[in-house]
Amino acid sequence: MSFETTATIASFGGKLLKLAHQAKSTSCQMKLNLYLPPQASASKPAPVLIYLAGLTCTGDNGAEKGFFQAKAAEKGIAVVYPDTSPRGLNIAGEDESYDFGSGAGFYVDATKEPYSKGYKMYSYITSELPKALFAEFKELDGSRVSITGHSMGGHGALTLYLKNPGMYKSVSAFAPITNPVNCPWGQKAFAGYFGEEDKGKWGEHDATELLPKYPGQTDILIDVGTGDNFYKQGQLLPENFEKAAQAAGKGVKVRYQEGYDHSYFFISSFAGEHVEHAAKYLLA
Amino acid sequence: MSFETTATIASFGGKLLKLAHQAKSTSCQMKLNLYLPPQASASKPAPVLIYLAGLTCTGDNGAEKGFFQAKAAEKGIAVVYPDTSPRGLNIAGEDESYDFGSGAGFYVDATKEPYSKGYKMYSYITSELPKALFAEFKELDGSRVSITGHSMGGHGALTLYLKNPGMYKSVSAFAPITNPVNCPWGQKAFAGYFGEEDKGKWGEHDATELLPKYPGQTDILIDVGTGDNFYKQGQLLPENFEKAAQAAGKGVKVRYQEGYDHSYFFISSFAGEHVEHAAKYLLA
Numbered sequence: 001m002s003f004e005t006t007a008t009i010a011s012f013g014g015k016l017l018k019l020a021h022q023a024k025s026t027s028c029q030m031k032l033n034l035y036l037p038p039q040a041s042a043s044k045p046a047p048v049l050i051y052l053a054g055l056t057c058t059g060d061n062g063a064e065k066g067f068f069q070a071k072a073a074e075k076g077i078a079v080v081y082p083d084t085s086p087r088g089l090n091i092a093g094e095d096e097s098y099d100f101g102s103g104a105g106f107y108v109d110a111t112k113e114p115y116s117k118g119y120k121m122y123s124y125i126t127s128e129l130p131k132a133l134f135a136e137f138k139e140l141d142g143s144r145v146s147i148t149g150h151s152m153g154g155h156g157a158l159t160l161y162l163k164n165p166g167m168y169k170s171v172s173a174f175a176p177i178t179n180p181v182n183c184p185w186g187q188k189a190f191a192g193y194f195g196e197e198d199k200g201k202w203g204e205h206d207a208t209e210l211l212p213k214y215p216g217q218t219d220i221l222i223d224v225g226t227g228d229n230f231y232k233q234g235q236l237l238p239e240n241f242e243k244a245a246q247a248a249g250k251g252v253k254v255r256y257q258e259g260y261d262h263s264y265f266f267i268s269s270f271a272g273e274h275v276e277h278a279a280k281y282l283l284a
Numbered sequence: 285m286s287f288e289t290t291a292t293i294a295s296f297g298g299k300l301l302k303l304a305h306q307a308k309s310t311s312c313q314m315k316l317n318l319y320l321p322p323q324a325s326a327s328k329p330a331p332v333l334i335y336l337a338g339l340t341c342t343g344d345n346g347a348e349k350g351f352f353q354a355k356a357a358e359k360g361i362a363v364v365y366p367d368t369s370p371r372g373l374n375i376a377g378e379d380e381s382y383d384f385g386s387g388a389g390f391y392v393d394a395t396k397e398p399y400s401k402g403y404k405m406y407s408y409i410t411s412e413l414p415k416a417l418f419a420e421f422k423e424l425d426g427s428r429v430s431i432t433g434h435s436m437g438g439h440g441a442l443t444l445y446l447k448n449p450g451m452y453k454s455v456s457a458f459a460p461i462t463n464p465v466n467c468p469w470g471q472k473a474f475a476g477y478f479g480e481e482d483k484g485k486w487g488e489h490d491a492t493e494l495l496p497k498y499p500g501q502t503d504i505l506i507d508v509g510t511g512d513n514f515y516k517q518g519q520l521l522p523e524n525f526e527k528a529a530q531a532a533g534k535g536v537k538v539r540y541q542e543g544y545d546h547s548y549f550f551i552s553s554f555a556g557e558h559v560e561h562a563a564k565y566l567l568a
Contacts, residue, residue: 010509010542010543064549067351225294257294261294263293264348265294266294
């Protein structure tokens with residue numbers, strides 16, 4: 001058993017499992033939440049929606065306040081809520097900023113010292129975690145996986161989807177950082193994880209730069225609140241992503257939701273619709 | 285304006301207001317959350333569901349993790365999330381226990397010193413708060429109010445309903461303390477708020493003792509998780525309430541939900557059905 005189940009919690013007719021496992025890519029124990037809908041069984045495995053959380057979050061926030069379970073239970077979709085970074089690597093300064101280091105892995109594989117040791121969330125999310133989960137939980141159908149996320153996790157969802165054609169059946173995002181090379185959060189993170197010199201590497205993890213290179217059509221759903229302070233501060237830049245989509249003829253729908261902020265009150269209000277979006281592809 | 289609005293947060297098409305006001309009954313500033321559904325307006329005021337929270341909670345917990353807003357928005361029902369006690373009265377020891385004093389007002393008017401100064405949550409919830417809210421928020425219909433609650437708040441919902449025929453259109457509860465005079469939580473609270481001597485006073489705030497005296501029929505919905513440790517420890521005693529209902533010929537439906545615990549994962553799983561229960565009466 002590669003996973004330890006630290007709690008099993010009934011939720012919307014299914015089960016929310018609190019899991020922990022030793023991960024090689026991140027060189028530490030990783031915690032996560034896994035929601036198994038009531039329909040899931042080894043003989044009828046459920047498709048999977050991965051929810052990548054934003055800055056400062058763990059795998060708990062989405063499970064407690066995102067309200068994905070309600071619609072996931074209805075549709076028979078499992079939800080995976082990973083953590084947002086390695087924890088406890090004892091890298092000097094890793095816990096000092098809310099937007100860099102622990103709680104802020106940005107879903108990349110760091111190449112710059114000292115973060116290159118363990119800050120490998122790209123490999124963890126795209127490879128190590130799903131392999132381990134699908135090997136152990138026969139209630140999950142590893143051939144049907146979609147991805148979504150919030151803010152930094154929205155960046156993660158979009159870039160992981162765009163970099164790995166065929167890996168995910170669909171993608172959506174809540175208030176995603178869509179053009180990190182051009183916003184303060186992304187510039188700080190990429191400078192710290194990749195270094196200032198290798199800007200080519202930065203673009204490889206920028207949804208707005210990746211979108212035109214994606215082979216084939218897309219159907220990407222994005223919600224952004226017009227009252228979101230980080231949107232107003234230019235951290236999210238969904239207009240840049242929309243322009244790239246228009247220029248490249250890609251399908252991207254950005255819904256500007258009147259008055260909504262950046263919080264889980266925003267996420268929970270539209271979580272059901274994002275599960276529906278994934279369900280269109282997962283249950284097709 | 286008797287209320288200060290410290291935040292306005294978009295949620296499920298409506299607005300969640302973070303409010304604060306100076307309350308006479310509790311001798312302090314009281315905070316609360318008020319959810320206004322999208323349908324509410326001064327010309328078409330919305331009926332109101334009051335959610336009383338449990339031990340250690342504030343008015344924030346239900347609003348963040350209860351998911352009442354989803355169904356309330358659909359039905360056009362406002363939700364009031366009050367705090368669970370006065371705060372900051374500087375009574376010696378008031379912050380020392382999780383189950384007595386601050387965060388644990390038990391929805392009674394304390395008669396024993398020193399808690400008789402300010403620990404008047406019964407008066408606050410049944411009188412001062414609704415009067416103030418309905419005077420200020422014309423989007424609320426003060427003639428159509430229902431009540432629900434969790435654990436200590438389930439005790440509050442049941443007792444306030446049973447002690448005030450006609451005040452609330454309906455009542456339901458999640459894992460309520462139904463027979464506080466016979467459980468450790470209730471005994472500790474009532475001893476502290478009323479004193480050991482006056483046991484008659486205790487019974488006036490015990491749902492199982494109040495139920496047979498209620499004039500007329502009832503339709504009370506209660507959910508209790510079979511995996512709830514506080515249920516197993518005998519803090520909730522729903523069987524006693526059911527027996528009293530049977531003896532008195534009152535309508536009480538207790539649903540024992542397989543495997544559910546005492547947490548907000550349990551509440552959120554059934555919140556929609558409790559809003560539906562209230563809607564039957566509020567929208568009749």
